[in-house]
Amino acid sequence: xxxxxxxxxxxxxxxxxxxxxxxxxxxxxxxxxxxxxxxxxxxxxxxxxxxxxxxxxxxxxxxxxxxxxxxxxxxxxxxxxxxxxxxxxxxxxxxxxxxxxxxxxxxxxx
Amino acid sequence: xxxxxxxxxxxxxxxxxxxxxxxxxxxxxxxxxxxxxxxxxxxxxxxxxxxxxxxxxxxxxxxxxxxxxxxxxxxxxxxxxxxxxxxxxxxxxxxxxxxxxxxxxxxxxxxxxxxxxxxxxxxxxxxxxxxxxxxxxxxxxxxxxxxxxxxxxxxxxxxxxxxxxxxxxxxxxxxxxx
Numbered sequence: 450x451x452x453x454x455x456x457x458x459x460x461x462x463x464x465x466x467x468x469x470x471x472x473x474x475x476x477x478x479x480x481x482x483x484x485x486x487x488x489x490x491x492x493x494x495x496x497x498x499x500x501x502x503x504x505x506x507x508x509x510x511x512x513x514x515x516x517x518x519x520x521x522x523x524x525x526x527x528x529x530x531x532x533x534x535x536x537x538x539x540x541x542x543x544x545x546x547x548x549x550x551x552x553x554x555x556x557x558x559x
Numbered sequence: 560x561x562x563x564x565x566x567x568x569x570x571x572x573x574x575x576x577x578x579x580x581x582x583x584x585x586x587x588x589x590x591x592x593x594x595x596x597x598x599x600x601x602x603x604x605x606x607x608x609x610x611x612x613x614x615x616x617x618x619x620x621x622x623x624x625x626x627x628x629x630x631x632x633x634x635x636x637x638x639x640x641x642x643x644x645x646x647x648x649x650x651x652x653x654x655x656x657x658x659x660x661x662x663x664x665x666x667x668x669x670x671x672x673x674x675x676x677x678x679x680x681x682x683x684x685x686x687x688x689x690x691x692x693x694x695x696x697x698x699x700x701x702x703x704x705x706x707x708x709x710x711x712x713x714x715x716x717x718x719x720x721x722x723x724x725x726x727x728x729x730x731x732x733x734x735x736x737x
Contacts, residue, residue, distance in 0.1 A: 473577075473603075474603065534574065534575070534576075534606065535572050535573070535574050535606065536572065536573055536574070536575045536601060536606055536607075536608065537570060537571070537572050537606060537607045537608070538564050538566070538570070538571045538572070538573070538607075538608050538609075538610060539569055539570055539607065539608070539609045539610065540566045540569055540570075540571070540584070540586070540610045540611070540612060541569055541609070541610070541611050541612075542589075542611065542612065542613065542614070542648070542664075543593060543595065543611040543612060543613035543664075544613055544614075544649060544663070544664040545640050545648040545649035545664070546648055546649065547640060547642065547648040547649070548568055548569025548570070548642070549566055549569055549586055549589070549612060550567070550568055550569075550673060550674070551565075551566065551567055551568075551586075551587070551673075552565075552566040552584060552585060552586030552587070552589070552612070553563055553564065553565055553566060553584065553585040553586070554563075554564045554566060554571060554582060554583075554584050554594070554610060555561050555562065555563050555564070555582070555583045555584070555585070556561070556562040556564065556573075556575070556580035556581070556582055556599070557561050557562075557580055557581045557582075557583070558561075558562075558578050558579075558580055559578070559579045559580060559581055559598070
């Protein structure tokens with residue numbers, strides 16, 4: 450992937466996750482060919498991409514698809530992502546597997 | 560930032576983002592430090608998460624023929640925890656030689672304690688029992704409930720000759736097996 454026509458591209462996913470960065474599974478396609486398949490680290494994916502070329506970037510858990518084109522000398526692309534979804538929590542008695550009739554669970558973002 | 564999720568009948572929902580969370584609980588009657596897991600990663604593709612919490616109370620069921628502490632103990636009576644509609648949870652407990660069966664790890668609180676539902680599933684074969692869902696609550700960590708299993712009612716058994724109507728059999732025995 451790295452070559453004279455390539456530049457190092459820093460793709461940043463800003464959000465409200467750990468250190469305000471989303472950790473996302475990322476796939477980058479050149480047409481139908483996967484050229485990157487991995488996870489962001491601290492909200493960042495570093496990858497070499499060819500200039501003047503269109504790519505499809507897929508951040509899987511958000512089901513979020515975009516096109517990224519390297520038409521300029523810019524090598525930093527920032528996506529601000531803030532997507533919530535409904536999570537269901539089940540609370541049962543440890544010894545009896547009996548649903549707890551009433552209570553509260555508190556989740557603290559770490 | 561804390562996300563507070565209210566649990567009702569074992570379930571609660573919240574809008575959450577993918578992230579790592581530490582977990583605490585506030586469940587009346589239970590040991591809130593027993594919440595498991597204590598950390599949870601909300602991840603893509605998984606929208607349901609399970610937690611458990613444990614209690615430390617003990618409910619003793621003392622089963623006698625009179626339903627009092629002075630009655631004759633019933634040995635071998637069985638009970639099981641249920642919800643309010645009778646669905647069964649956990650293991651069966653059995654009365655010992657003193658007529659006692661103990662539900663351990665049940666909730667208690669000095670006010671508004673959670674209701675504990677249970678039902679009797681058998682007696683010793685010689686006594687009647689109430690198989691419907693019963694309930695109680697504990698205001699202290701260890702309490703005893705008196706359960707009555709009365710002796711079966713006196714029945715009259717007639718044995719006559721099949722070929723001579725109404726002729727009683729003078730001496731015999733009949734065995735009934737339940």
